[in-house]
Amino acid sequence: MEKKIIVANWKANKTREEAKAWVDVFSAAAFPSKPIQVVICPPVVHLFEVYRQLKTASFPFPVTVGVQNLSPYPGGTYTGEVTASMVRGVATHVILGHSERRQWFSETPQQVALAVDQALEHQITPIVSVDRTNWRLQLAQFDDQTIRQILLMYEPPEAISEQIGPIGRGQTADLTDIEDMIGLLSKAYGNTRVLYGGSVKSANVKPFLESALVSGVVVGTASMEVHEFIRLISQV
Ligand code: PGA
Numbered sequence: 001m002e003k004k005i006i007v008a009n010w011k012a013n014k015t016r017e018e019a020k021a022w023v024d025v026f027s028a029a030a031f032p033s034k035p036i037q038v039v040i041c042p043p044v045v046h047l048f049e050v051y052r053q054l055k056t057a058s059f060p061f062p063v064t065v066g067v068q069n070l071s072p073y074p075g076g077t078y079t080g081e082v083t084a085s086m087v088r089g090v091a092t093h094v095i096l097g098h099s100e101r102r103q104w105f106s107e108t109p110q111q112v113a114l115a116v117d118q119a120l121e122h123q124i125t126p127i128v129s130v131d132r133t134n135w136r137l138q139l140a141q142f143d144d145q146t147i148r149q150i151l152l153m154y155e156p157p158e159a160i161s162e163q164i165g166p167i168g169r170g171q172t173a174d175l176t177d178i179e180d181m182i183g184l185l186s187k188a189y190g191n192t193r194v195l196y197g198g199s200v201k202s203a204n205v206k207p208f209l210e211s212a213l214v215s216g217v218v219v220g221t222a223s224m225e226v227h228e229f230i231r232l233i234s235q236v
Pocket of ligand 1: 009155159160161197198199200218219220221222
């Protein structure tokens, strides 16, 4: 059975101390072995510290770190950018084209495609977020071979937890909608791996992960409180 991927997206939350306290509790939790991989995506400023801290703990399944964005550029005179080469060997995954970035930072499909190329060049698996209205446009830059190397994330913007920002309305998608969307993506691109994101929590995660079509989940709000995230993992 393919491992289900559980991604924690902390978004722009947590001080250095809060990040450390979260990892302390997470590392001390007694997890049984499960067919999962957990990817923790802290704000990039905490990436290396979280990585080092996790390295000293042991888990019965892979726990890696990822980033929430990467530069479309390889490096150079791009003030403020974090490039794939800077996090190579540490970040296993990168979330790209999140609806919050498309909306608040005006990211275009072209920029997302360039960042995907950068990530792949540095052996970082891109998780590319799409929605039902715009997925054709959002994925138009990719050929079939690239699509097969990336993880897609289906996240209806209205499904994002409302307490985080003005995009979300906390309307979790139902499994029929998610499976239907995965069907559309598979029809267009063949065998794709698709994660679901949008108000996933310990109370509703089970059916998503039990679906043979869903490769995993991206968890925002429910990953920020460590006990809730531990509870969520326990549902698998
Ligand atoms: P949410 O966010 O779980 O808080 O809805 C998920 C995401 O947008 O990554």
